[in-house]
Amino acid sequence: MIIVMSTSATEQESNNVRDQLRQYGLQAHDNYGTQRVVIAVLGDVAPVRDLLMSKLSVMPGVESVTPITKPYKLTSRESHPEDTIIEVLGARIGDGGLTIMAGPCSIENREMMLETARAVAKTGATILRGGAFKPRTSPYSFQGLGVEGLKYLAEASKETGLPTITEVMEPSQVEVVAKHSDILQVGTRNMQNYSLLTAVGKAGRPVMLKRGYGATIEEWLMAAEYIVAAGNPYVILCERGIRTFETYTRNTLDLTAVPLLHHLTHLPVVVDPSHATGKRWLVKPMALAAVAAGADGIMVEVHPRPDEAKSDGEQSLTLDQFADMSNALGQIHGMVQTLIKDPFAMAVSATGASAGKH
Ligand code: PEP
Ligand code: MN
Numbered sequence: 207m208i209i210v211m212s213t214s215a216t217e218q219e220s221n222n223v224r225d226q227l228r229q230y231g232l233q234a235h236d237n238y239g240t241q242r243v244v245i246a247v248l249g250d251v252a253p254v255r256d257l258l259m260s261k262l263s264v265m266p267g268v269e270s271v272t273p274i275t276k277p278y279k280l281t282s283r284e285s286h287p288e289d290t291i292i293e294v295l296g297a298r299i300g301d302g303g304l305t306i307m308a309g310p311c312s313i314e315n316r317e318m319m320l321e322t323a324r325a326v327a328k329t330g331a332t333i334l335r336g337g338a339f340k341p342r343t344s345p346y347s348f349q350g351l352g353v354e355g356l357k358y359l360a361e362a363s364k365e366t367g368l369p370t371i372t373e374v375m376e377p378s379q380v381e382v383v384a385k386h387s388d389i390l391q392v393g394t395r396n397m398q399n400y401s402l403l404t405a406v407g408k409a410g411r412p413v414m415l416k417r418g419y420g421a422t423i424e425e426w427l428m429a430a431e432y433i434v435a436a437g438n439p440y441v442i443l444c445e446r447g448i449r450t451f452e453t454y455t456r457n458t459l460d461l462t463a464v465p466l467l468h469h470l471t472h473l474p475v476v477v478d479p480s481h482a483t484g485k486r487w488l489v490k491p492m493a494l495a496a497v498a499a500g501a502d503g504i505m506v507e508v509h510p511r512p513d514e515a516k517s518d519g520e521q522s523l524t525l526d527q528f529a530d531m532s533n534a535l536g537q538i539h540g541m542v543q544t545l546i547k548d549p550f551a552m553a554v555s556a557t558g559a560s561a562g563k564h
Contacts, residue, residue, distance in 0.1 A: 207247040207255070208285050209262055212269040215243065219267025226261065230254050237286045246285040278427040280434040286472045292412045292440045294388045295369035297332045299442055300474030304539040305503025306532055307371055307476070309335035311518035312348060313355035321510050323362035325525040330532030333389070334359065334368040335505060339375045340517060341395050348516040356386035371414060377405035384409045394419045394446055397429050407436020414442040414476065419449045419457060427471060442474045443467055444505060447482030456484025456521070459492055464499040474502040480521045486512065489523055490531040497538045500546050504535070
């Protein structure tokens with residue numbers, strides 16, 4: 207349930223609403239917009255919904271009371287109509303600008319991390335990525351440099367000025383990863399690792415939650431809800447492909463997720479065409495398509511010598527290919543800004559237009 211307070215509501219009137227909720231054993235979660243307070247109700251509303259709605263809707267200062275039928279509350283657009291903008295070291299994600307996260311799949315050594323960072327910083331990257339704790343399908347594959355890798359990533363950030371993102375695989379790693387990196391990444395394999403989601407929810411760093419390769423949009427939003435419910439409203443969603451019957455590509459990139467998520471949630475949406483396709487030559491077209499669909503950003507893997515990469519070389523762009531893609535993305539993004547500002551409004555007007563023709 208969402209309670210929208212009127213623009214003239216006093217703090218006392220909002221407090222009265224919170225008290226009323228507490229009397230029913232429910233919690234209030236406030237969203238302060240620029241104009242008004244919106245109070246989301248957390249807890250088991252169902253048994254008292256009708257009674258509560260009639261009581262709340264006549265309380266002074268209350269403009270409207272709306273039941274939320276969706277299982278995700280804090281992450282839903284209904285509870286928080288304005289876009290969430292995440293600011294980290296001067297980079298803004300979700301503000302209408304284009305976020306480009308780039309860097310190697312794995313941080314292999316200090317030199318390659320610095321070489322990649324210097325190149326992508328000059329050619330359009332706004333956030334630096336690099337894997338230190340690597341979730342590998344085979345226990346015999348390179349598992350990452352761990353804390354040593356985190357230090358190289360932090361050094362590259364210091365030199366280039368770019369904020370960083372890196373994966374955290376388990377709750378015990380959260381503290382050290384949060385110490386060295388600006389954004390924490392939860393990978394596809396851990397999307398439903400609820401103890402990890404709660405831990406990153408308390409880490410005080412923005413989190414990028416990648417879609418589970420077998421997860422529905424709703425399961426994904428419920429996973430994001432864990433992070434926000436734990437106290438961290440700064441969550442970025444990253445579509446990275448799902449598993450289907452198709453085997454030509456590593457995964458199937460579900461670009462529908464981009465406008466759909468913008469409709470369902472206020473959280474920024476980023477697309478990773480590298481893990482989605484598994485093929486270098488497909489990365490640029492899919493990155494362009496993602497931005498054309500309205501994505502707030504993309505994440506791509508880049509390696510100075512992909513053929514020598516210790517992981518995911520086949521899907522890693524060379525430094526030149528990254529520069530070329532980044533330039534093309536800037537052009538597409540400029541056009542898209544005027545074409546699809548509000549996908550939901552577009553959906554509504556499209557329905558209206560077709561209804562008018564019949
Ligand atoms: C990654 O981005 O390094 C990664 C392992 O991605 P995913 O979790 O999407 O496979
Ligand atoms: Mn990878």
